[in-house]
Amino acid sequence: MNLFNDIRVLVLENLEAMQVAGVLPAGLDFASIVVEPPRDLAHGDMASNAAMVLAKPAQLSPRVIAEALAERLRADPRISEVTVAGPGFLNLRLHDQIWVAVLRAALHAGVDFGRSNMGKGLRVNVEFVSANPTGPMHVGHVRGAVFGDALARLLEFSGHDVTREYYINDGGAQVDVLARSAFERYREAHGLSPEIAEGLYPGDYLIPVGQALKEKFGDSLLDKPEQIWLTDVREFATRAMMVMIREDLAALGVTMDVYSSEKALYGTGKIEAALAALDAQGLIYRGTLEPPKGKTPEDWEPREQTLFRSTAFGDDVDRPVQKSDGGWTYFAPDIAYHFDKLERGFDALIDIFGADHGGYVKRMNAAVAALSNKRVPLDIKLMQLVKLWKNGQPFKMSKRAGTFVTLRDVVEQVGADVTRFVMLTRKNDASLDFDFDKVLEQSKENPVFYVQYAHARVSSVIRKAVEAGVATQDAQLALADLARLNNAAELTLIRKIAEWPRLVEISARSHEPHRIAFYLYELASDLHGLWNRGHDDASLRFVQEGDLDTTAAKIALARATGVVISSGLAILGVVPVEEMR
Numbered sequence: 235m236n237l238f239n240d241i242r243v244l245v246l247e248n249l250e251a252m253q254v255a256g257v258l259p260a261g262l263d264f265a266s267i268v269v270e271p272p273r274d275l276a277h278g279d280m281a282s283n284a285a286m287v288l289a290k291p292a293q294l295s296p297r298v299i300a301e302a303l304a305e306r307l308r309a310d311p312r313i314s315e316v317t318v319a320g321p322g323f324l325n326l327r328l329h330d331q332i333w334v335a336v337l338r339a340a341l342h343a344g345v346d347f348g349r350s351n352m353g354k355g356l357r358v359n360v361e362f363v364s365a366n367p368t369g370p371m372h373v374g375h376v377r378g379a380v381f382g383d384a385l386a387r388l389l390e391f392s393g394h395d396v397t398r399e400y401y402i403n404d405g406g407a408q409v410d411v412l413a414r415s416a417f418e419r420y421r422e423a424h425g426l427s428p429e430i431a432e433g434l435y436p437g438d439y440l441i442p443v444g445q446a447l448k449e450k451f452g453d454s455l456l457d458k459p460e461q462i463w464l465t466d467v468r469e470f471a472t473r474a475m476m477v478m479i480r481e482d483l484a485a486l487g488v489t490m491d492v493y494s495s496e497k498a499l500y501g502t503g504k505i506e507a508a509l510a511a512l513d514a515q516g517l518i519y520r521g522t523l524e525p526p527k528g529k530t531p532e533d534w535e536p537r538e539q540t541l542f543r544s545t546a547f548g549d550d551v552d553r554p555v556q557k558s559d560g561g562w563t564y565f566a567p568d569i570a571y572h573f574d575k576l577e578r579g580f581d582a583l584i585d586i587f588g589a590d591h592g593g594y595v596k597r598m599n600a601a602v603a604a605l606s607n608k609r610v611p612l613d614i615k616l617m618q619l620v621k622l623w624k625n626g627q628p629f630k631m632s633k634r635a636g637t638f639v640t641l642r643d644v645v646e647q648v649g650a651d652v653t654r655f656v657m658l659t660r661k662n663d664a665s666l667d668f669d670f671d672k673v674l675e676q677s678k679e680n681p682v683f684y685v686q687y688a689h690a691r692v693s694s695v696i697r698k699a700v701e702a703g704v705a706t707q708d709a710q711l712a713l714a715d716l717a718r719l720n721n722a723a724e725l726t727l728i729r730k731i732a733e734w735p736r737l738v739e740i741s742a743r744s745h746e747p748h749r750i751a752f753y754l755y756e757l758a759s760d761l762h763g764l765w766n767r768g769h770d771d772a773s774l775r776f777v778q779e780g781d782l783d784t785t786a787a788k789i790a791l792a793r794a795t796g797v798v799i800s801s802g803l804a805i806l807g808v809v810p811v812e813e814m815r
Contacts, residue, residue: 278325296322353394419444692796
């Protein structure tokens, strides 16, 4: 039950009737018309911009449109009041019984309340994490992992067919560095001193890899030149790192559907096929790029390269795909990888990158637009940095990793649930402070605790209702006399519950799972506010001594709140708690 969508449909139906009656001209676009909660709840329950949107194309005063629309809306039995504010904003109030019907819908649907078919089964590929397979995941990967998994859950909840995908960057020079680093640990396993030269990976996590190499190869590689052992050690170490990365993701509650290898693109004709598809459109050519803007490097010289005409799709400059020596640029396998996604039949692509990949956004959007004839959208989300704090100081080092804080460091200190929720308390393009002390505080300032405490309170009051003899099964609560919920604080909580289905669709459409975390905090605040009022006003307490009917109605409200919190936390990948310790 999406009450806001129902009233929007009512608004659109009346606008269409106004067109038939000649009050409005035909051919108007209603797509931008919304019905949403007002900024100031004193103005009403819902607000619509319909008159403001239509005024210019209809060549009418917004006030004239608003007054005519308001008159029609007043005839609907769900509407108790319609007012026109300012130049033509519509404010609506609904009868209280319309709001309480939302509780019955929530109780009947359970944790599926708010689930939507908005996605209509569209196949969406969400690529995220895609860390180099050179070591354990660090805190910089955590935010992208949490965001990607929460977004995938959100899209599934809103009716999309989602594939979670990890792109293994195993085709570049970094895996050769990994092999050389692992080889030094292999030497160490034989009692030799490892020579961890500058540029190699120094972390202790490679010590067991070196031991495993010894168990597999014995001492047969010790005196061999690099060209003999490099390939075998590289493949062995890469597999070992991917096992570690999978375990890291599992510790965070993240499971991938597909792992794709960059290396698998080379020598298979896939890169050539992707570029051939662009060439067939006249988008590949030989040319010389202009020097970089700003200060030109001293070693820069103009040279002819194979270029992709990405400027035809909004990029700033055309991009090289093949170097003058015939080797592929880093961009070429990325094009091939996205071409492979398109050939697998996805209707939409989402890439989640670190903030340092900002320069890739326009070129990748251009490549996907060209390869799909602009049919398949690509949304690239950039994850800003996470700054760690502990005891009021920056927290930077991890001895095991050598130079960074690992995902395991974070999860072991605060738990997966806290980690996931906190990582979603800021929009992806804003930096985030993660304070180990504050995220474990039991206070309103800690959103994880505040939301979990609300759920625990719901569980507590339901247990008390059972002791009082109230039937607390959802089906029984849905039959309660919900008209008894008439206090302003109770209706405020009900209205917030009613926003949930709308919020899910908005979050899914904008690919912004942080909105779920924000909403849950607001919902928890409304519940806590009602709870605290019960300290002074006994009539607001959820369990009313000697009045089972009123208690049932109030427990229905509490249970519906718990349903939405559980549903929202599930999207975030967080397990709700039944009681706080």
